[in-house]
Amino acid sequence: MIARLILALAACTAAAAAPQAPPPDLPEEVEAFVEARADWLGSFKAWAEGRGEPPFGEGAGFRVPAGEPSSREGGPVRLVRSAGSGAAFRGTDIPGLRDALLGGQGVRGLAQVKVKVVAAAPVPGGFELQLRVEAGSSPQAPVWQAVSRVSLTLVRGAGGEPAGAEEEWVCASASVTAWEWASRAEELFTERTLGVIGPDERAARLLGVGMDRWAQRLDDPSLSAWFGHQGIAAGDVNGDGRPDLLVAMPSGLPNMLLVQQPDGTVRDVAREVGLAWLDDTKGVLLIDMDGDGRQDAVSALGHVIVVQRQDERGRFQVAGWGVSPDEAPVYGVSAADVDGDGDLDLFGARYVSTRYADTLPVPLEDARNGPSNVLFRNDRGRFVDVTEAAGLRAGGGRFSLQGSFSDFDLDGDPDLYVVNDFGRNQLFVNDGGRFADEAASFGVEDQGAGMGASWSDFDRDGDLDLYVTNMYSSAGRRVAFQDGFAPERTEEERAEIRRLSLGNSLLVREGTRFIDRSEGAGVRMGRWAWGAVFADLDADGFDDLISPSGFLTGPKPGDL
C-alpha cells in the first residue's frame, strides 16, 4: 500500500514556490518527500476509514466549505457539491472533519468505508490530497461516494513545534477546498447481460472470454483481439420495434447479430443472414443505406468498408464497398449525406498502417505521418473515394480513431469532427460537400491523445456542445509535469506534450466558439478513456456522461 501511495504522490504537479520551503521538483526529491511522510499518510487513511487514531496535532484547525444541493432533486440519486464560497465550519472538531471528508453524517452506520488517495501534490509544508470515498453495506454495492480535495499542513511532534527527525509527523491544519457527495436511494442501473445473452450459449461463450485469452488462441499477427478495438451498433433489423445489436469481433471470431426476442433475450443470427465475417472488424453501423426502410449493415473489415443491403428475406447481401488506398485498417465509421444528394456517404477514420506498433507518430504531440482517413461518396451504391476532392486529406494523416458527423452550425449539412490520437483534432465545416478544417477558430482542436467524441446540447441552451475523450495518465503526468522535463524542448512543446495525459475535455458552445469547461464541470479525470458519450443516465432531461476506461490490464496487479 505504501508503494502505491508513493506512486500516487509522485504523480503530482509542483505547486508554486513558497519563500521558505519550495516544494520538491525533481522526481527523486518528490519521492524522498513522500517517503518521509508515508507513515503519516497511512495513519490518515486508516483514521478516515474508521480504523485508527486521528493523526492530528493538539489544537489542529480545520476549514470546510459549505455545500449546495444539486438543482436536480427528487431522482434516484442525490447530489451535493461544495459551494464556491462560505464555510460549513471552522474549528478543531476532528469528527466534523471526518464527516466532511467522507460525505456528511449520512455515511455513519455504513459498514464498509473505503478511502483512496487518487492524487496528491506536495505543497509547502504538506500535501494537497484528492480523496475518493465509497461506502455501503457491502463493498460490491456502495450507496455513497464522495470526492474531496484537502490541503494539509504537516509538522513533526504532537505539539506542532519543529522537533527532531525521530518524531512522527502530525497534521497542524486541514483545509478542505472542494468536495462532492453522491448517494443513491434506488438502483439506477441493473446489469442484465446474463439474462439477455445467456440463453444463446454460443454467443455467451464467445463474449464471455476476454481478448487476452482469445489473442493466445487465434493465429493473428495483427493482434486485433489483444487491443480490443471492436465496435457495436444498435438498430432494428427486423422491424419489430425492438432494437438489435451488431457486434464486431477480432480476426478469427465471427461477427454477431444479436436479435432481440419478445422476452428480452437475444439470439445470434449473423450466420443465417450473412453477417458473420471472420475478418477483424472495428467500426460497424446498422442504418438504412438505400432508403428502402430496412436496416442495412456497414462493417469496417480491415481497410475495406463493406456495405450489405438487407433484402426482403432478411438476408444481408454485399452491395458495395469502399476500399482505402492502402491496407491501414479503418477504425471508426460514420455515415451522413455529405453532398446533399439524398443518400448516405461513408467516412472511415484510420489510425496506424497495418499493425498497432508499425507506425511511430512523429512528433508525438502533433503527429501527421499516419494513414489518411477516407470519405466514400455513395454513387447509387458504388462507393467512390472522394477524400482528396472533399478536402479531408488536409493536414496529413493524424492517427484518427473516430469521425463524428453533426450539423453543429445548423446550416442543414453535416459537419465532421475527427478525433486524433497524438495531436490536434479537426472540425471540418461542410460547405456544399467541400470541407475546411476550422477547429482552431472554433476552439476545438483539443490537442491531446484523442479517442472519441460525443455531441449533445447537454446544457439545453439550444446549441450543440462536445465532449472529447482523451487519455489521463498518472505516469504521463508524473513525468511531463516536472519542471526538469525535456529541457531541450521549448515551453510550448512541453505544454503540448503535457496535454497528452491531461484527460477528457468538455467543450461548451458559447457564442461563436467552444470554451473548455472541463475543470469547472469536474469531468476531466476519465482515466485512460476511450468512447465517452453523453447520455441522460437518470432521465431528468439533462445529459450526463459515461466514460469507458482502461488500456491494457495484465494478470499481475502491478502497473507501469
Next chain:
Amino acid sequence: MESGVSWSGHERNVAWLQAGAGRFVDVSAITGLDQVEDGRVALRCDWDGDGDLDLWLRFRSGSTLRYMENRADPDRHVAFEPGRPGASVMVETSFGEESTSTLLQTRTSDGYLAGVRPRAVLALRPGEEVLGAEGLAERRLQVVARPAERKAPEAGSLPAHELPGRVVLRTALPLPPGRLRELGFRPGRPQLVVVADPECEVCAGVLPSAIDAIVEDGRIALTRLNTRNKADGPAVRWASTTAAHILGPGAELDTPLSLLIGPGGRLQTILVGALEWDGMSQDLEWFALEPVQGALRASFDPPGASRWFHGMARSSAPLAQELLEAGFDSEAAFYSK
C-alpha cells in the same frame, strides 16, 4: 507488459451526473457503472422501450459485452425519429416558469466505435410540457408515455468461459523436411505429435483414452514423445519452443502438448492439455483432410456459415522467417526458397 504487468490497467469506467449550473458529480460507484475491465465502447439506446437510455458496454478484458438496464423510467419522453441521420429539431418546453429550447439531432455514430440509431430522445421532468418544435424543418417528434412494464431478463454478467488449449494457425506452417523425417512423417497422411510427461496427471489419466480414439479412427499417424526419454529430447525441445514462439508471451504451456501436422507437412494446430477428440476430429476434417478448407484461415467457429471477406491465406513466409531468426530451426535453405 509481456511479463503480465498492466499499462494503465485496472482502471474503472467513470460516470458523472449533471448537478446543475454546468457542474457534474461522479456517480461511478453508486450506479454500478465503474466496471474495472478495460472499457472501450459505450452505446446508449432505449433497448427495452421504457423511455430511458440503457447502455451496452464493450470491453477488452473480462466479459467483453455488458448490458446495463436503466431503471430511471421517466413518465414521459420526447422521441424524435425522422428516419434518417443528420436531422435536427429544436424542442421548446416549459417547466414551471422556465422555458427551454433544446436541440436534438440524429446521427449514426457516437463516442468511439458505437453505431447508434438515428433517433433522439428527451426525458421530460414531471410537470414539464412540450410547447412545440421551433425554427427547423423537422417536426417529426412525439411525446411518449411510459409503457407497461415487461418482465425483465435475469440480472448478472456472463460467466467467464474457459477456452480449450487449442490454437489453430491461421496460416499452416510448412515444416523443414529434416524435421519431418525425424518425426517419422509420411506425406499424404496427417500426423499428431504428442509430447507427454509420464508423471503429469492429465498425461496418465485422460490422455490414453483420447489416444485410443485416435488410433481407432485410423486416419492420423501418431508420434508419442516422452519428456523423460533422452532420445526424444531434441524433438521435445523443438515442439515446445515452436509452440511457445507461436503462442506468444504469456501462453500457458504444459504437458501434454500436441501438434497436428497436415498431410502436406504443414503444422496446422497446437493443442495444450488434454486432447479433445471432438475438436481434434473437427481440425482433422477441416484442415488436414480437406484441402480447400485447409487453405482458408482458421477461426474459432465451425466451418461453413461464417466466412472471410478478404479471402485466402496470406503467405506463411514472415512467420517462417521469424522462427528462423529466433533460432528455432536451422534449415535456412528450406525457408529461403
